Amino acid sequence: MAGSGGPLSRRGLRGREGELAKLRALVASVAHGGSGRLAFLRGEAGIGKSTLLAETVALAEESGYSTGVGRADELHHLVPLSSLAGCLRAGDRPLLSGDAFADLARHHDQRIRLVERLAEAIETRADGAPVLIALDDVQWADPLSRFALRQLPGRLRASPVLWLLTGRTGPAGAGEEVLATARDRLPVTSLPLGPLSTAAIGQLAGDTLGPGVDERTRALLDDAAGNPFLAVELLRGLRAAGSGGEFVERRAEGSAAGASTAESGDEAVGRAMGSGGEVVGPAGGDGDGGEVFDRAAGGGKRTVERLAESGGETGERPGGRAVGRTGGQEAV
Secondary structure: OOOOOOOOOOOOOOOOHHHHHHHHHHHHHHHHHOOOEEEEEEOOOOOOHHHHHHHHHHHHHHOOOEEEEEEOOHHHHHOOOHHHHHHHOOOOOOOOOHHHHHHHHOOOOOHHHHHHHHHHHHHHHHOOOOEEEEEEOHHHOOHHHHHHHHHHHHHOOOOOEEEEEEEOOOOOOHHHHHHHHHOOOOOEEEEEOOOOOHHHHHHHHHHHHOOOOOHHHHHHHHOOOOOHHHHHHHHHHHHHHHOOOOOOEEOOOOOOOOOOOOOOHHHHHHHHHHOOOEEOOOOOOOOOOOOOOOOOOOOHHHHHHHHHHHHHOOOOOOOOOOOOOOHHHHHO
């Protein structure tokens, strides 16, 4: 199959050029203007938030930023400040030294004092170079980290600090709380990420499979409803199949033709994967292209979220830090 040996994408993210341009402008504005800004990327699971965050981190590091990058987790609720501490302690040159963090940990029950000490440490670091603090999946952040994130951007508005958060779409989430608090104190940018256009999905397919993508493949990609993670995992399976493995498509009789026109894309993907549609890639093909399509039990939104969480939003950031650059997210 044409293109079967090539990369799943180039660095210019398909269908996200506009959002990436805005993030690039924010990086330049903070570096040259010397004052703080905050950006929030929001959208459903697998929609490309982590990939845009990773691209922004790479752009910032190329521009001379000191960066702190982390990802919140549901288990962080057990340990105060663990979500934000993951950002500040990440990498070879963490924004917060081990001694400083140990000192802060002793005062986790004194929230105002803790925030002030954090602000002083970040401010000192920003005196030498602009700072990017990026937290993925802020909806899972622990309560103390959420409190600190509501206070710190405004407190540090006069310093060259760019705050970048990603989170799921939903009412009254952590990202919206931070945004609402910061809005009157410094410039904020909210970037909602919707499904990729048919044209962008087609470009992804061309990048992966080469020119001349057939109608059967386009029909399968339509089931991903513009969700780039699902689209790229499907393309991985197809690419692996074209390089010597087996591609098998089986649908329950009439499942595609009889699907309700009101059925959402997520439900269609879940139905096809969970009850009749299978994509089988070769063992050991691309490593994970086939196995993600594993006759997933359940369907609809749950299937999208499980796939995105299990394979689409973990991996490596520049410098060895965890980020969504594996599976489909790398190609979003």
